[in-house]
Amino acid sequence: MATETDSSSDGVDWQSESTSVETGVRERIAERYRRYVREPIVIAWADRRTRVGIFILGVYALMAVVDVFGLYRDPEPSQAERLLAPFVNWTYPLGTTRSGVDLLALIIDSTPFILLMITAGGVWATSVAVVVGTVSGYKGGRVDSVIMGISDFFMAIPGLPLVIVLAITLSPKNPIFLGVVLTINYWAGLGRSIRSQVLSIREENYVEASRTMGTSTPRIIFKDIMPNLMPYVMVNFVLAARYTIFASVGLYFIGVLPYTGQNWGVTLNNAYHQGALFTDAALHWFLVPVIAIVGLSFGLILVSQGMDRIFNPRVRTRLTGESESVDEEANTTTTEVY
Incomplete structure (x- = not known):
C-alpha cells in the first residue's frame, strides 16, 4: 500500500510540475506577444501620420x-x-x-x-x-x-x-x-x-x-x-x-x-x-x-x-496603459450588461 501511495503521489507531482511548466511557457509567449506585437500595433495606430504612412x-x-x-x-x-x-x-x-x-x-x-x-x-x-x-x-x-x-x-x-x-x-x-x-x-x-x-x-x-x-x-x-x-x-x-x-x-x-x-x-x-x-x-x-x-x-x-x-x-507606457484601461472599461461594461 505504501508503494502504491508513493507512486500515486509521484504521479501527481509530475503532473503538477508539467502543468506549471506549460503555464510558464504560455505566460512567456503572452508577454512577448504583448510587448513585441500588440503594443507596437497600438502605438503605431494611435498616430495619424503612421496610419497614413502604412497605407x-x-x-x-x-x-x-x-x-x-x-x-x-x-x-x-x-x-x-x-x-x-x-x-x-x-x-x-x-x-x-x-x-x-x-x-x-x-x-x-x-x-x-x-x-x-x-x-x-x-x-x-x-x-x-x-x-x-x-x-x-x-x-x-x-x-x-x-x-x-x-x-x-x-x-x-x-x-x-x-x-x-x-x-x-x-x-x-x-x-x-x-x-x-x-x-x-x-x-x-x-x-x-x-x-x-x-x-x-x-x-x-x-x-x-x-x-x-x-x-x-x-x-x-x-x-x-x-x-x-x-x-x-x-x-x-x-x-x-x-x-x-x-x-x-x-x-x-x-x-x-x-x-x-x-x-x-x-x-x-x-x-x-x-x-x-x-x-x-x-x-x-x-x-x-x-x-x-x-x-x-x-x-x-x-x-x-x-x-x-x-x-x-515613456510614450509606449502611456499609450499602452490608456489602451489597457479602455479594454478594462469595456469588459466591465459588458459584465454589468449581462
Missing part, C-alpha cells in the same frame, strides 16, 4: 505583389493608343507613353525592383553604421581611434563619384547588390553620429550599474544602449532608403546604370529624351514616375516619425 507603403507593397504574381498586364509597346492622357480610358488609368505602353503597368513592373533596392541600401548603411558607432563609442580608447580613422577615410571619399565609378565598373543588375553599391560609404557619417549618441548614453547610471555588475559588453549594448538609439536609427534608415531611391533614379536618368528591365529612372530618361517636358500631351509621361518616387519617399518619412513613438519608453 501608402501598403499600396506599394500591393503593387509589388501584383507584379510578382502576374495579376496585371506587362508593359509592352503598342498595347494602347499613343500618349493617352490619364483618367480618360480607365483600362489605362495613368495614360500611355509615346509608344503606347501602359504607364500603370510600367510603375507596377518597377516596384519590386525598387523596394528590394531601397531595403538593401537602408539595411546595409544603417547596420554597418550601428555596429561601427556603438562599438567605437562604448569601447573608446584605441578601438575608437582605429574605427573612427577608417570611418573618416570613407567620409573623405566623394560619394557620388565613387558610386558612378563602381556602377560603371561593376554594372550591378541585381537590386540588392545595387542598393549596397549606392550606399557604399553612406554609413561613415551616420556611424560617427551614432558614436556621439553612445558617448552620452554610456555615462548614464543604469549603464554604469550594468558595467559594475560585470555584464558583458554585447548585453550592455543590446539591452541598455540600443533601445535608446532605435528612434535615431530608424529615422536614418529611412533617410538612407530615400537616398537610395534618389541616387538610383538619378543614375538611371543620366544613363550610368545598366537598363535592366523597367525602372522609374529609366521611364524618366525615356520621357525626357522624347520631349515629354516640352509638350502638354506627353507631360503625364514624366510626372507619373516623379509622383511614384515622391509618394514612396513621403510614406517612408511618415512611418519613420511614428517609429519614435514605438521606441520611446
Whole structure:
C-alpha cells in the first residue's frame, strides 16, 4: 500500500510540475506577444501620420505583389493608343507613353525592383553604421581611434563619384547588390553620429550599474544602449532608403546604370529624351514616375516619425496603459450588461 501511495503521489507531482511548466511557457509567449506585437500595433495606430504612412507603403507593397504574381498586364509597346492622357480610358488609368505602353503597368513592373533596392541600401548603411558607432563609442580608447580613422577615410571619399565609378565598373543588375553599391560609404557619417549618441548614453547610471555588475559588453549594448538609439536609427534608415531611391533614379536618368528591365529612372530618361517636358500631351509621361518616387519617399518619412513613438519608453507606457484601461472599461461594461 505504501508503494502504491508513493507512486500515486509521484504521479501527481509530475503532473503538477508539467502543468506549471506549460503555464510558464504560455505566460512567456503572452508577454512577448504583448510587448513585441500588440503594443507596437497600438502605438503605431494611435498616430495619424503612421496610419497614413502604412497605407501608402501598403499600396506599394500591393503593387509589388501584383507584379510578382502576374495579376496585371506587362508593359509592352503598342498595347494602347499613343500618349493617352490619364483618367480618360480607365483600362489605362495613368495614360500611355509615346509608344503606347501602359504607364500603370510600367510603375507596377518597377516596384519590386525598387523596394528590394531601397531595403538593401537602408539595411546595409544603417547596420554597418550601428555596429561601427556603438562599438567605437562604448569601447573608446584605441578601438575608437582605429574605427573612427577608417570611418573618416570613407567620409573623405566623394560619394557620388565613387558610386558612378563602381556602377560603371561593376554594372550591378541585381537590386540588392545595387542598393549596397549606392550606399557604399553612406554609413561613415551616420556611424560617427551614432558614436556621439553612445558617448552620452554610456555615462548614464543604469549603464554604469550594468558595467559594475560585470555584464558583458554585447548585453550592455543590446539591452541598455540600443533601445535608446532605435528612434535615431530608424529615422536614418529611412533617410538612407530615400537616398537610395534618389541616387538610383538619378543614375538611371543620366544613363550610368545598366537598363535592366523597367525602372522609374529609366521611364524618366525615356520621357525626357522624347520631349515629354516640352509638350502638354506627353507631360503625364514624366510626372507619373516623379509622383511614384515622391509618394514612396513621403510614406517612408511618415512611418519613420511614428517609429519614435514605438521606441520611446515613456510614450509606449502611456499609450499602452490608456489602451489597457479602455479594454478594462469595456469588459466591465459588458459584465454589468449581462
